[in-house]
Amino acid sequence: MAHRNRDTSGDEETLTVDELRGMMNKRPVQAKERTTDPAQNTQRMDAALAKCRIGVAYIDILKIKNSLLFGKYNDRPQEAREVNKLVASFKKEGILAMREATAIPIMLSGARVKTGSSLVVNFDIPDAVPQLQLKDVDNIVVSSGQHRVAALKKYSEIVTEEMARMEQRCNDITARKNLSPDHLTEFNRLRDQLDDLQGTIILMGKWGVIVYDEGEFYRCLYCATGTVAATG
Known part of the structure; x- marks a missing residue:
C-alpha cells in the first residue's frame, strides 16, 4: 500500500x-491543429x-x-561580417545588379510613380x-536588402579612395622633370585602370528593384489571412 508522505x-x-x-x-495522443503555422504565413505573404x-x-x-x-x-x-562578405564578392565576381535574385524589394504606393514613366x-x-x-522625395520603404545597400556604399568608398591614389600617382608622374619609358608605361596602365574603376562606379549605382504596391499588399494579405503584416 502506498503511504502518504508528510512534508517535514x-x-x-x-x-x-x-x-x-x-x-x-x-x-x-491526438494531433492538435495549429492555429499559426510560420510556413503557411510565409506562403501567404509570398502570395x-x-x-x-x-x-x-x-x-x-x-x-x-x-x-x-x-x-x-x-x-x-545589420552585421558587419555580412557586409564584408558582399564587398569581397563584388571585388571577385563583379556586381550583378539587374537580376531577380539580387534585386531589392521596395514597397510604395503606385500613385507615387511619376506620370508618363513606366516599369517593365x-x-x-x-x-x-x-x-x-x-x-516626391519621401522615404522609400525597403523590405529587405540592407546588407547589399551597405556593401555597395562601402565598396564605392573603397573604389573612390583607390581612384584618388591612382590619380595622385598620375599627377606625380606628370610633374616629374625626367620621364623614363617605365614611367610612361605606368602612367598609361594607371589611366586604363581608372577607366575601368570609373565604369565600376557607374555600374554599382544602378541597382535593380522590384516595386510592390504597399496598399494593395495589405489588402491582399488581409483577404488571405484576415490580418495585416506586422510592421516592426
Whole structure:
C-alpha cells in the first residue's frame, strides 16, 4: 500500500505515488491543429506580394534623393561580417545588379510613380530596365536588402579612395622633370585602370528593384489571412 508522505518542511501534505499516477493524462495522443503555422504565413505573404507586384526598375543607390527606410518589414540587425562578405564578392565576381535574385524589394504606393514613366515586367533585358522615377522625395520603404545597400556604399568608398591614389600617382608622374619609358608605361596602365574603376562606379549605382504596391499588399494579405503584416 502506498503511504502518504508528510512534508517535514511544513504542514502541507504531499501526494502519494498512486495519487500522482491517477492524475497523469493517459489519453491517446491526438494531433492538435495549429492555429499559426510560420510556413503557411510565409506562403501567404509570398502570395500577397505576387499579386501586388507593379514591376521592376532600377535606382541609383549612391545618388537617390529619397531616403531608403529599412526595418518596417524586416528588423534584422545589420552585421558587419555580412557586409564584408558582399564587398569581397563584388571585388571577385563583379556586381550583378539587374537580376531577380539580387534585386531589392521596395514597397510604395503606385500613385507615387511619376506620370508618363513606366516599369517593365522583369530583368530579362537589363538594358531595357528603366530608372524608377517618383513624384516626391519621401522615404522609400525597403523590405529587405540592407546588407547589399551597405556593401555597395562601402565598396564605392573603397573604389573612390583607390581612384584618388591612382590619380595622385598620375599627377606625380606628370610633374616629374625626367620621364623614363617605365614611367610612361605606368602612367598609361594607371589611366586604363581608372577607366575601368570609373565604369565600376557607374555600374554599382544602378541597382535593380522590384516595386510592390504597399496598399494593395495589405489588402491582399488581409483577404488571405484576415490580418495585416506586422510592421516592426
